[in-house]
Amino acid sequence: MIEEEVAKLLKLKAQLGPDENKQKFVLKTPKGTRDYSPQQMAVREKVFDVIIRCFKRHGAEVIDTPVFELKETLTGKYGEDSKLIYDLKDQGGELLSLRYDLTVPFARYLAMNKLTNIKRYHIAKVYRRDNPAMTRGRYREFYQCDFDIAGQFDPMIPDAECLKIMCEILSSLQIGNFLVKVNDRRILDGMFAVCGVPDSKFRTICSSVDKLDKVSWEEVKNEMVGEKGLAPEVADRIGDYVQQHGGVSLVEQLLQDPKLSQNKQALEGLGDLKLLFEYLALFGIDDKISFDLSLARGLDYYTGVIYEAVLLQTPAQAGEEPLGVGSVAAGGRYDGLVGMFDPKGRKVPCVGLSIGVERIFSIVEQRLEALEEKVRTTETQVLVASAQKKLLEERLKLVSELWDAGIKAELLYKKNPKLLNQLQYCEEAGIPLVAIIGEQELKDGVIKLRSVATREEVDVRREDLVEEIKRRTNQPLCIC
Amino acid sequence: MIEEEVAKLLKLKAQLGPDENKQKFVLKTPKGTRDYSPQQMAVREKVFDVIIRCFKRHGAEVIDTPVFELKETLTGKYGEDSKLIYDLKDQGGELLSLRYDLTVPFARYLAMNKLTNIKRYHIAKVYRRDNPAMTRGRYREFYQCDFDIAGQFDPMIPDAECLKIMCEILSSLQIGNFLVKVNDRRILDGMFAVCGVPDSKFRTICSSVDKLDKVSWEEVKNEMVGEKGLAPEVADRIGDYVQQHGGVSLVEQLLQDPKLSQNKQALEGLGDLKLLFEYLALFGIDDKISFDLSLARGLDYYTGVIYEAVLLQTPAQAGEEPLGVGSVAAGGRYDGLVGMFDPKGRKVPCVGLSIGVERIFSIVEQRLEALEEKVRTTETQVLVASAQKKLLEERLKLVSELWDAGIKAELLYKKNPKLLNQLQYCEEAGIPLVAIIGEQELKDGVIKLRSVATREEVDVRREDLVEEIKRRTNQPLCIC
Numbered sequence: 001m002i003e004e005e006v007a008k009l010l011k012l013k014a015q016l017g018p019d020e021n022k023q024k025f026v027l028k029t030p031k032g033t034r035d036y037s038p039q040q041m042a043v044r045e046k047v048f049d050v051i052i053r054c055f056k057r058h059g060a061e062v063i064d065t066p067v068f069e070l071k072e073t074l075t076g077k078y079g080e081d082s083k084l085i086y087d088l089k090d091q092g093g094e095l096l097s098l099r100y101d102l103t104v105p106f107a108r109y110l111a112m113n114k115l116t117n118i119k120r121y122h123i124a125k126v127y128r129r130d131n132p133a134m135t136r137g138r139y140r141e142f143y144q145c146d147f148d149i150a151g152q153f154d155p156m157i158p159d160a161e162c163l164k165i166m167c168e169i170l171s172s173l174q175i176g177n178f179l180v181k182v183n184d185r186r187i188l189d190g191m192f193a194v195c196g197v198p199d200s201k202f203r204t205i206c207s208s209v210d211k212l213d214k215v216s217w218e219e220v221k222n223e224m225v226g227e228k229g230l231a232p233e234v235a236d237r238i239g240d241y242v243q244q245h246g247g248v249s250l251v252e253q254l255l256q257d258p259k260l261s262q263n264k265q266a267l268e269g270l271g272d273l274k275l276l277f278e279y280l281a282l283f284g285i286d287d288k289i290s291f292d293l294s295l296a297r298g299l300d301y302y303t304g305v306i307y308e309a310v311l312l313q314t315p316a317q318a319g320e321e322p323l324g325v326g327s328v329a330a331g332g333r334y335d336g337l338v339g340m341f342d343p344k345g346r347k348v349p350c351v352g353l354s355i356g357v358e359r360i361f362s363i364v365e366q367r368l369e370a371l372e373e374k375v376r377t378t379e380t381q382v383l384v385a386s387a388q389k390k391l392l393e394e395r396l397k398l399v400s401e402l403w404d405a406g407i408k409a410e411l412l413y414k415k416n417p418k419l420l421n422q423l424q425y426c427e428e429a430g431i432p433l434v435a436i437i438g439e440q441e442l443k444d445g446v447i448k449l450r451s452v453a454t455r456e457e458v459d460v461r462r463e464d465l466v467e468e469i470k471r472r473t474n475q476p477l478c479i480c
Numbered sequence: 481m482i483e484e485e486v487a488k489l490l491k492l493k494a495q496l497g498p499d500e501n502k503q504k505f506v507l508k509t510p511k512g513t514r515d516y517s518p519q520q521m522a523v524r525e526k527v528f529d530v531i532i533r534c535f536k537r538h539g540a541e542v543i544d545t546p547v548f549e550l551k552e553t554l555t556g557k558y559g560e561d562s563k564l565i566y567d568l569k570d571q572g573g574e575l576l577s578l579r580y581d582l583t584v585p586f587a588r589y590l591a592m593n594k595l596t597n598i599k600r601y602h603i604a605k606v607y608r609r610d611n612p613a614m615t616r617g618r619y620r621e622f623y624q625c626d627f628d629i630a631g632q633f634d635p636m637i638p639d640a641e642c643l644k645i646m647c648e649i650l651s652s653l654q655i656g657n658f659l660v661k662v663n664d665r666r667i668l669d670g671m672f673a674v675c676g677v678p679d680s681k682f683r684t685i686c687s688s689v690d691k692l693d694k695v696s697w698e699e700v701k702n703e704m705v706g707e708k709g710l711a712p713e714v715a716d717r718i719g720d721y722v723q724q725h726g727g728v729s730l731v732e733q734l735l736q737d738p739k740l741s742q743n744k745q746a747l748e749g750l751g752d753l754k755l756l757f758e759y760l761a762l763f764g765i766d767d768k769i770s771f772d773l774s775l776a777r778g779l780d781y782y783t784g785v786i787y788e789a790v791l792l793q794t795p796a797q798a799g800e801e802p803l804g805v806g807s808v809a810a811g812g813r814y815d816g817l818v819g820m821f822d823p824k825g826r827k828v829p830c831v832g833l834s835i836g837v838e839r840i841f842s843i844v845e846q847r848l849e850a851l852e853e854k855v856r857t858t859e860t861q862v863l864v865a866s867a868q869k870k871l872l873e874e875r876l877k878l879v880s881e882l883w884d885a886g887i888k889a890e891l892l893y894k895k896n897p898k899l900l901n902q903l904q905y906c907e908e909a910g911i912p913l914v915a916i917i918g919e920q921e922l923k924d925g926v927i928k929l930r931s932v933a934t935r936e937e938v939d940v941r942r943e944d945l946v947e948e949i950k951r952r953t954n955q956p957l958c959i960c
Contacts, residue, residue, distance in 0.1 A: 025552060025821070025823075026550065026552075027588065027591060027592045027821060027823070028550070028592065029545070029546050029549070029550075029592075030546060030548055030549065030550055030574055030576050031573060031574055033546035033548070034546070035543065035544065035545045035546070035589055035592075035593075036543055036544040036545075037543060037593075038541035038542060038543060038598075038600065041541070041542045041543060041544060044544075045542075056858070056859050056888060057883055057886070057887070057888045057889070058883070058888075058889075058890070059858050059860040059888065059889070059890035059909075060858065061518035061521070061857045061858055062518060062521045062525075062857075063515065063516055063517060063518060063521060064515065064516040064521060064524075065509070065515050065516075066509050066510060066513035066514070066515070066621050067547060067578075067605060067607075067621065068510055068513070068621075069509070069510065070506065070508065070509075070510055072505060072506075086568060086569075086571070087568070087569040087571065088566060088567070088568055088569060088578075089566075089567040089568060089569045089570070090569070091566070091567065091609065093511060094510055094511055096510050098568075108507065109515055111507060112507045112508065112509075112515075113515075113517075120518065125547060127547075129571065129573075141546050141547060141548075149893070151893070153893035153894065154893060154894050154895045157872075157876075157893040157894075157895075158893050160876075161893075164880065164883070168883065168884075278873075279876055282873055282876040282877050282880065283876065283880045284880060284884075341505070341507060343505075343507070377541045377542075378536070378539050378540065378541055379536050380539040392637075393758075393762055396637075396640075396759055396762040396763065397762050400644065400762065400763045400764060403537055403538070403644070403648065404648075404764070406537070407537070408536060408537045408538075408539065409537070409538075409539070410538070410539035413629070413631070413633035413634060413637040413638050413641075414633065414634050414637075415634045415637075429539075
């Protein structure tokens with residue numbers, strides 16, 4: 001008996017033999033990346049649709065740039081984060097890197113085409129060799145949805161529109177309450193100056209301040225003093241400022257601040273913020289905005305107002321696990337970046353925003369899962385089916401007529417499918433109608449049109465079929 | 481005088497000094513790539529819209545995969561073309577390559593998710609380190625639009641649908657007359673066998689045959705005999721076959737061919753083609769299809785029917801230069817590719833097609849240029865303008881109301897723009913309506929609504945403005 005089993009197993013092993021070679025191969029996507037299934041694509045398209053409609057509502061054009069840039073185009077734009085850039089292998093020819101964001105390619109595009117004036121959006125994937133945290137929507141390949149206004153304009157009008165766009169999108173997406181923190185690089189720099197931070201330490205102290213949304217002031221202070229060598233009393237002075245946040249009244253209070261008001265940069269920043277708040281009130285969104293002195297933003301290229309939207313909580317749904325609350329949109333003013341590319345150093349002031357869609361995808365997906373909502377992944381209106389055998393030719397003829405008339409139609413790829421299987425396919429795929437061909441119907445010049453939901457069947461004259469299908473499915477198809 | 485000039489120039493040079501450093505930097509996109517301007521994006525979106533609508537009409541789901549794959553995923557799939565793959569630099573971690581097409585990632589996706597059955601489309605950029613010919617629409621970064629049907633089905637039904645889709649798309653795009661060449665890898669292999677080509681030379685002789693659409697039979701024969709060492713009489717036998725093309729009657733003729741009909745593979749291929757032509761007739765597209773024994777297709781992974789659509793001519797438009805006529809869509813059956821990824825070697829038969837959109841973009845762009853057609857790049861319905869100074873606040877309030885009501889609206893980012901400048905902006909951007917705020921209108925509770933085309937102005941009560949704008953612009957916006 002045992003010998004028999006061994007023989008069987010050996011035979012099995014021999015059969016598997018050639019396949020084991022294949023097993024060495026790892027079947028996966030690269031670290032930090034993922035495929036999008038049809039269900040995930042349905043969510044993605046729904047989110048993109050909200051965002052694109054908003055960008056178009058604000059009169060934006062759209063551009064696209066290559067996924068890689070000359071390496072030198074990206075050099076010196078991202079500070080410490082440059083180490084996260086993906087380089088391409090030198091295979092002869094130019095040295096290339098994958099884009100790290102859409103802002104630097106946009107600035108390169110403006111300088112290259114000598115544009116001084118554009119309002120554009122750009123939705124595309126960007127690449128960062130970061131430590132992925134995929135359950136929280138942090139990937140190495142991820143989408144950015146950017147809207148930017150380039151051009152020399154009167155102060156704070158485009159800046160206010162960027163904040164308005166951010167609020168419109170986050171409201172439309174219905175992902176919960178949010179708050180937009182606002183600050184200004186000039187206020188930060190002015191504050192560091194009046195507190196006594198040496199010029200050379202502005203950037204590094206700035207990145208310590210940026211951590212205040214995750215850790216306590218005590219820890220940040222320890223970093224400033226312990227690691228970065230700041231005098232404790234200087235750190236305390238910073239602490240007094242950065243722990244403040246509020247509305248326009250805080251702006252006005254700081255405009256009276258005996259030290260800050262002596263600093264030209266801070267004064268300019270505060271003056272602009274005051275104007276910004278006026279415009280935000282006219283846009284009806286001032287209640288969503290918080291002037292927050294601890295907001296610093298990592299990237300080097302910002303020169304003026306900066307902002308970041310955070311979710312206050314995810315909507316509490318039955319069975320839903322709490323998601324890490326964090327930044328879902330951000331942006332700011334960068335007036336110097338285009339000049340870095342222009343051969344004559346001509347500046348083009350820019351302000352823009354970026355929507356963190358990956359985190360938003362995660363939130364929407366989780367909500368749909370919690371609700372056990374089934375997302376339709378096709379838009380098929382009708383399945384062409386047959387009640388008897390030997391009707392493949394008739395099915396092919398009918399489905400072709402429907403396609404040519406613009407109807408979304410399918411048929412099973414079998415010569416003689418069972419009617420039950422055809423009906424089951426409709427149930428699974430959410431197809432609302434079945435056009436059933438039978439021998440009697442062919443003689444009578446009709447098609448049996450069946451509603452999958454109600455199981456009602458009516459005979460429709462073949463020449464009226466297209467109109468009848470259109471009539472029954474004319475409500476705009478919703479993928480959610 | 482001269483000294484003065486020299487001094488001036490030296491001063492100028494000193495001023496330019498720091499900028500010259502910047503000049504070392506080359507302001508360009510990588511070789512073989514391009515940016516898409518708003519005008520080009522408008523064309524691109526129009527073409528994609530036609531393609532996506534067709535894919536959805538045929539019941540396809542949509543997926544997406546990362547732009548790079550593990551290097552080993554792509555290894556051994558593309559034959560000679562593998563040298564054109566872009567590798568990423570080894571920065572520690574996995575070895576990665578940019579995707580070369582969408583077919584291999586699709587097969588990897590099926591095997592990884594153990595799917596045996598899907599009809600999906602995928603539109604994304606792919607990367608090939610080829611010699612670019614950008615004026616003819618050949619780039620190193622370019623879009624592919626793929627539709628594939630995976631699953632075990634009755635013969636030739638999905639294959640026929642792929643050809644139907646290709647014809648629907650090429651007809652809808654109105655880029656001129658086209659013809660779809662069809663052949664079968666099994667017929668090619670059978671033909672080589674009966675002509676006396678050694679097994680080891682099948683692939684290389686196949687790639688010689690593939691050149692027949694560009695060069696004469698004499699040249700191809702010379703390559704086969706001179707470079708590839710084929711006996712001249714063997715080459716002549718091949719020549720007798722591959723110079724034939726026709727419809728279903730040629731299929732029937734070859735089924736009676738004394739040599740070919742003795743070859744099992746060729747017989748299978750011819751039998752399937754006969755069935756295919758039956759289905760194509762039912763789909764009403766048999767007149768677009770030509771059985772062409774010289775069609776070979778480069779890629780290794782095809783196993784059955786193969787096809788390629790060529791434009792017969794570009795539409796002759798005034799002032800238009802003739803474009804190189806070439807392949808605009810192609811595809812075929814690949815029943816072995818998924819099995820290369822599956823740990824147990826399980827096969828999933830697949831058939832699909834790919835639309836060559838870059839060439840199509842070029843053709844459509846060239847046609848628009850020749851017609852001097854202006855493409856609108858925004859969808860803005862109304863500009864919010866003011867007739868007098870000091871009305872910025874009122875403009876901001878009104879534009880915000882319109883955005884909140886879903887109206888696509890803009891305003892100039894100036895405190896006190898001139899009315900003339902605001903009207904000119906509308907002319908340039910193709911904005912059809914202007915909502916003009918004036919002091920008198922504010923008092924009367926009305927807005928002056930002006931049609932840019934007719935210059936007609938009417939006073940509209942503020943509470944009716946949204947409805948009136950919607951009424952006047954409710955025709956579906958067309959970007960072409």
